[in-house]
Amino acid sequence: MKEKIAFRDAQKECIDGQALRKYQLERLKETVGHALRTPFYQHRLNKVGIRSSDDIRSLKDLERIPFTTKDDLRESYPRGLLATDMKKVVRVHTSSGTTGIPTVIYHTQEDLDNWTELVVRSIVACGVTSDDVFQNMMTYGMFTGGLGLHYGAERLGALVIPSGSGNTKRQLQLMKDFRTTVVHATPSYMFHFSSKIGELGFTVEELNLKKAFLGAEPYSENTRKKIEEFFKIDVYNSYGLSEMNGPGVAFECIYKTGMHLWEDAYILEMIDPETKKNLGDDTQGELVLTTLCRQATPLLRYRTRDLTTVVKGNCPCGRTHRRISRIAGRTDDMLIISGVNVFPSQIEQVIMKIPEVGNNYQIYLAKEGALDKLTVKVELYSKLFSGDLQDLERLKRKIQDELRASIVITPMVELHEPGSLPEFELKAKRVVDERIKI
Amino acid sequence: MKITQISVFLENKKGRLFEATKALGDAGVDIKALTIAENEDFGVLRMVVDKPQDALAAFKKNGFVASLTDIVAVEVDDTPGGLARILAVFNKNDLNVEYMYAFVEKTADKAIVVFRFDDPDKAIVILTKNNVKIVGKKEIQTL
Ligand SMILES: [Zn+2]
DSSP, X not given: OOSOOOOSOHHHHTOOHHHHHHHHHHHHHHHXXXXXXXXXXXXXXXXXXXXXXXXXXXXXGGGGSOOBOHHHHHHTTTTTTOOSOGGGEEEEEEEOOTTSOOEEEEEEHHHHHHHHHHHHHHHHHTTOOTTOEEXXXXXXXXXXXXXXXXXXXXXXXXXXXXXXXXXXXXXXXHHHHTTOOEEEEOXXXXXXXXXXXXXXXXXXXXXXXOEEEEOSSOOOHHHHHXXXXXHTOEEEEEEEEGGGTEEEEEEEOTTOXXXXXXXXXXXXXXXXXXXXXXXXXXXXXXXXXXXXSOSSSOOSSEEEEEEEOEEOSOOTTOOOSOEEOOOOEETTTOEEETTEEEOHHHHHHHHHTOTTEEEEEEEEEEEETTEEEEEEEEEEOGGGOOSOHHHHHHHHHHHHHHHHHHHSSOOEEEEEOTTOSOOOSSSOOOEEEOSOOO | XXXXXXXXXXXXXXXXXXXXXXXXXXXXXXXXXXXEEEOSSEEEEEEXXXXXXXXXXXXXXXXXXXXXXXXEEEEEESSTTHHHHHHXXXXXXXXXXXXXXXXXXXXXXXXXXXXXXXXXXXXXXXHHHTTOOEEOHHHHHHO
16 A cells, blocks of 8 residues: 555544444434424424433434434425524535425534534545645535535645636646646546546646545446546545535545445444345445534434445454445435336446446436336447447447346447537436336 | 548437538548448448548547548459459458448449458458459549
């Protein structure tokens, strides 16, 4: 490992199990106390016999608490599950879902400070220091990814370039002129860069990039490798969601073997999304989180809808906070195609392994009579075009066969010219579902 | 004596063929021969042009997927049985043709046909030995 292991606060990050559980219980009691100030949680908690924080005697009592869902948050819009005096609130973040009704999360100054501290801890774990130049190419504003990392990098003392998303040429100019070492962007934006860099008159060699934090959309291990190889950088995976502040919930360290979930700030549970039963480590399930250091919007047993697995064993970095694996999919991203569960990430993984096609793809679903028809649209990679129709037909069959091997369903495969599928700079819209919703 | 063919990938989209040929026209590239191989959702346009490198650059600039391939152009008597005589040479010598198409232009009473062989170098040796006239790059440009 070429990088040194660094900590923001080694004591907190390498806390032993017993001390962590003791601390979690303390914080949980306080969080339940806060939550009881909201009519929503008062009602919910009273129903299960929790009337004050004293009713939480052990961490086991957490299981008595009903889950909080995204719908609960939506239904409480715009007042939200506010547990503090509005006067103490200094910021609000809303996130719009596909249904149009947003969720709202309020923050006090202390909440923001805690959040920022978690971000600092996270990026330090990836080797970022105050010497780094951090170019933040994420959308600012209501999207928590931009602001979250901005404040973290700033508090660490890095030089922050708040470039926001878009304007590829200017981004490259900034990277070159300010010797940017760390970028924060979506994977699709990095792919966009890789395809445009030459055309815009830049080379990877003249830049000074060392690391990238990629997030805001799911991506595969192959995507990471491709971006790492192209830019000759280290790409670190991270996990966050606006309901849990945003970035800084879980982050990889330099060993890149799963993301340490900061257990002194969140209680981690894994459940079976169907039966809602708690699962042990090493079994894929839905991640459920309870905030431990939030005053304005405490959330108890929040169902993230993200599917992941707790990584077994200890991380060589020495951190004791458990790691979660790359998000395998979202319970609400899951497509049911002719009765088979399919995650778009499975399709992405197959496509990324086929060199003759590019990185952009689209999943298109339609009805053909009573049957679901899945079409996967990919773009041909120009450098590997042989000029032969037969080769293209072979390629099409190869993609089809590999997809069938992975998702059981045989899709239609369409080959397109590069750049003809929609490419989005922030979040790529990968799935178009034209089936009639019931 | 091989000549260069340029192939372009075309997805089945209205106007794409027009755009491809327009890209060449704008770059001052003259198309000498062309053929399209296609299935229900995409096709490959193959061409012999006067300036293949310029054509490749023009396609790249306009966002097309294109590549260059070596082919062999042969003079064929423009009389009944002319093509058959050439194909007989191929047969006798086990030359495998992947595809072929004809030029638009002619030289006097000769037609020009291009062939894609799996081994173009071997094909050239055999054809020369059998007195089949192979058309070179220079002659193509002046057609
Ligand atoms: Zn670690």
